[in-house]
Amino acid sequence: MRAVVIPPVPAAAVLVSVLEGVLDGREPGILPLPADEREAELLSTSLRVGEDVDDDVAVVVSTSGTTGTPKGALLTVPALIASADAANDRLGGPGTWLLALPAHHVAGLQVVVRSVISGTVPAVVDPSFTNDELCAAIETMGSGPRYASLVAVQLDKALADPAATAALASLDRVLIGGGPMPANVAERATAADIPVVRTYGMSETAGGCVYDGVPLEGVDVRLDGGRILLGGATLAKGYRNPVDPDPFSEAGWFRTDDVGGVDDSGVLRVLGRVDDAIGTGGLTVMPALVETALADHPAISDCAVFGVTDGRLGQRVAAAVVLAAGAAVPTAEELRAHVARTLDATAGPREVHVVDELPRRGIGKVDRRELAARFDAGG
Structure with missing residues (x-):
């Protein structure tokens, strides 16, 4: 070769x-x-x-x-x-x-x-x-x-x-x-x-x-x-x-x-990768579905959903968001309500992190592992 x-x-x-x-x-x-x-x-x-x-x-x-x-x-x-x-x-x-x-x-x-x-x-x-x-x-x-x-x-x-x-x-x-x-x-x-x-x-x-x-x-x-x-x-x-x-x-x-x-x-x-699945309170949340639900929120230009450690739930759902021009930072409660319009409320994010851009690897895939490592405070 x-x-x-x-x-x-x-x-x-x-x-x-x-x-x-x-x-x-x-x-x-x-x-x-x-x-x-x-x-x-x-x-x-x-x-x-x-x-x-x-x-x-x-x-x-x-x-x-x-x-x-x-x-x-x-x-x-x-x-x-x-x-x-x-x-x-x-x-x-x-x-x-x-x-x-x-x-x-x-x-x-x-x-x-x-x-x-x-x-x-x-x-x-x-x-x-x-x-x-x-x-x-x-x-x-x-x-x-x-x-x-x-x-x-x-x-x-x-x-x-x-x-x-x-x-x-x-x-x-x-x-x-x-x-x-x-x-x-x-x-x-x-x-x-x-x-x-x-x-x-x-x-x-x-x-x-x-x-x-x-x-x-x-x-x-x-x-x-x-x-x-x-x-x-x-x-x-x-x-x-x-x-x-x-x-x-x-x-x-x-x-x-x-x-x-x-x-x-x-x-x-x-629906997403097996190792991206978030186990929260005995339920399984697929990040891609939550990202689709969040995509039409007027404050969000781009987003990625990932899991972080939670002492009570095992993991909790977190979201990294790139804000639309001029938009105010949405609260987790606001985004959970938005997600609940199309998915179970459990799938909504419990914490929100604003980033300038999402980390990517390869030819453009969002790097959820990098986000989890960046924002996981250990529960």
Whole structure:
């Protein structure tokens, strides 16, 4: 396995060439690495660059865990191609893509794979783009079907600028992954006619494999006591550094850390991560549901819900909020009453912390663990 360092704004033609060689078997498997030297060295060492991998492994994608040794999802050529083909089919056919996510993460990597499969070269913009840069990149994409893959914080940034909003609205589809999308962002995108597709997936499934709650062709979904299991053609063959218990232990399935439900029409709804669940007074509260309930409060621009230690309840629900412009700080009692309009009152926050911005990790996921560590006073 060889390392490929990918700069923040990579040369698109070079990326396409590298992936072409890997996908057609001319080149050995690769480990995409970020440009940051410390992170690249850590990943190179822990995922054993230079040592052999199975011949059918095309790419080892570093997982985004915040602690421990990176596991490294082993993605084969068939899994990558199945994912790209299924995405193209669901979206309406091959097209030109905008690469606005780091290509060492699976979402950005799959933009390049889809481009290879489509015979196109993606337009590239820095993941921390300015809105002018976003508009300029979209302008270069030409005619025919045009797609983008973003995370919610990038979409939120674009929605603050009329020109960037119009540029995204001109695309045929805009995939949004990397975690839940705040309700206010979704509402603004809909009002602006941006053709958003919400995606769910991970490195272990070659990226997004469920679009708007519906599995892509060749993808299987089932629930086990509320835990989401994913299987099918896009599944990785395991980890470079296996863990115990092994989420791949059941042949053909990956046991995620997410819980969810399926509605009467068969649409999957992801409720959150198992380890994000808050046990308060014998009840279980899923932070994502509370965040959705809080999102339309007029004082809140963005929020994250997490648990802190409580000597009586075990945990209590806390909320970190970014205030809307000019808004007064809402009290916990006010927010609990707001949540109680749509959820059990127990789910409402018992404490509120105002922050300038929410901490994030990876490609934009809210870091609830950091918030809990910051604000947990020990009960």
